[in-house]
Amino acid sequence: MNIHWMPEGTVYGTLLNFQREHARWAPRMSEAPYKAPPQAPVLYIKTANTFTPAGHSIALPAGKPVAVAAxxxxxxxxxxxxxxxxxxxxxxxxESYYRPPVKFQCVDGFLGVGSECVPLQRLGGLDGLTGLQLELRINGVHRQTTALxxxxRDAVTLLANVNEFMTLRCGDVLMLGSDxxxxxxxPLVHAGDTVEISATGFKPAVHRFEPEVIA
Structure with a gap:
C-alpha cells in the first residue's frame, strides 16, 4: 500500500514573496485600505479540507476560472x-489577490500535496533551497519555471520574520510563496487537465482536475 505524506498541522501560504509579483503590486501598496507597503510577511491559510494527496483528482467548480501555482x-x-x-x-x-478571500483559496481539495517530505539535510539545509527551481507542466507541456x-524573503529570512509574530508548531507548514x-x-486549468509540479530531489506532485459533481 502506497501511503502519501499529508500535512498534520496548519498550512500557511505567503503572498507577494517573489520579486516580479511584488514589483507589479508595489504601485498599489500605498492605496486604501493599507496606505503603505506591508512590513511583515503577508500570510493566508490553506485549511485541512483543501488537502488533496498526490495522484488524486481535484474537483473544479463549474463556470469559475481556476489557477494553479507551484x-x-x-x-x-x-x-x-x-x-x-x-x-x-x-x-x-x-480580483482581490492582495486580500485573498477564504472562499476562493479554501475550496474543497484546493491544495495538491506532494507525495513526500524530503529531509532538509538532503536539500542542503535552508540555504540550499535558494538554488531550487520548481517546474509546472499541464498535460505534459511546460508552463512555468519558479526559481527560489x-x-x-528567502527561506531563512521568511521563517525568521514569521517567528517574530507567531509560533509555528511541529507539523505546521510554511509555503514560501508562488510566482x-x-x-x-x-496558469489556468480546465476539467481533464493533469498538472505536474517537479523539482530536483523531489518526486513529482501530480494531480488531475475533474469537473465538480453536484449531488
Missing amino acids: ALGLVMGDTGVAGAVLFNDVAIVH AELV CLPDGSR
Whole structure:
C-alpha cells in the first residue's frame, strides 16, 4: 500500500514573496485600505479540507476560472524545519489577490500535496533551497519555471520574520510563496487537465482536475 505524506498541522501560504509579483503590486501598496507597503510577511491559510494527496483528482467548480501555482513548503519538526514538500496551490481567480478571500483559496481539495517530505539535510539545509527551481507542466507541456533565487524573503529570512509574530508548531507548514507569469496571471486549468509540479530531489506532485459533481 502506497501511503502519501499529508500535512498534520496548519498550512500557511505567503503572498507577494517573489520579486516580479511584488514589483507589479508595489504601485498599489500605498492605496486604501493599507496606505503603505506591508512590513511583515503577508500570510493566508490553506485549511485541512483543501488537502488533496498526490495522484488524486481535484474537483473544479463549474463556470469559475481556476489557477494553479507551484510552491515549496517548509515542514516544521520538533526543533525547527524538518523537511520540504512540493505543493500545487489552487485558487479561484479573483480580483482581490492582495486580500485573498477564504472562499476562493479554501475550496474543497484546493491544495495538491506532494507525495513526500524530503529531509532538509538532503536539500542542503535552508540555504540550499535558494538554488531550487520548481517546474509546472499541464498535460505534459511546460508552463512555468519558479526559481527560489527570486524570492523577496528567502527561506531563512521568511521563517525568521514569521517567528517574530507567531509560533509555528511541529507539523505546521510554511509555503514560501508562488510566482506569477510575466503578465501577472497564473496558469489556468480546465476539467481533464493533469498538472505536474517537479523539482530536483523531489518526486513529482501530480494531480488531475475533474469537473465538480453536484449531488
